[in-house]
Amino acid sequence: MIPLEHYLILSGILFTLGLAGVMMRRNVILVLMSVEIMLNAANVALVAFNKHLKVVTPDGVVAPDGQVFVFFTIAVAAAEAAVALVIAMALFRRLDTVNVDDVANLRW
């Protein structure tokens, strides 16, 4: 039986890799992919907690709340990816670049 900690450590490593990708990649599409990696890492933690912690509904059944949350996360990730990729396309059409350093007009 794998203890909960090991799943959480896996989730933490994946999240950190996503974070490093966001900070160190300059291609806007790779930055978006790193954000997806971070969302997916959070899903691992949610499913692991769902397996190991008892959440009992008023009816007395063990509720799969963590997995329901993962469903919502996946839906939100899909919506986010669609909109963000269209923004990346518009950026490329307008400025002919996908490098995030070239699009720093709003930075103070």
Add this chain to the structure above:
Amino acid sequence: MEGAMFYVFGALAVLCTLFTITAKNPVYSALWMIGSFAATAAVFVLLDAFLIATVEVLVYAGAIMVLFLFVIMLINLRAEEQQGLRLSPLAILAALVFLTLLGKAVNDLGPAVRSRPNDLVGTPAALAESMFTRYVVPFEAVSMLLLAAILGTVVLSRRKSQA
């Protein structure tokens, strides 16, 4: 047996993710990421989350990554514009500090994590019952969110001349 499977697929997920963020060519990154999602789906199976594993493969590895590949192909970067990981000491330090803090948080979880795992908590039937009773309002909210995303995509992708 289950233990060995977890470490195999966990290591696979970490390796694929590492190659995703280091690959120079965005197409390779996308392909590695599909491997990462497949390995994560296997980890979900080990946690008895069978429906989530299916959805992970269908939606993440299927739909979202095809969308990414499609946009990468449309943008079609010239070879000299491709660049891999730009190593920055500050970013590496920040990531390591973050990982250390996460490790500390996991270490401090206390007695909750020692509990015996639940038997088969997330069958598709139980998941559906929970989603359409206690979580029916968030479920409808997500459908509105997806509608808004569709509309936003259509509006943003229109060319200037048509607007």
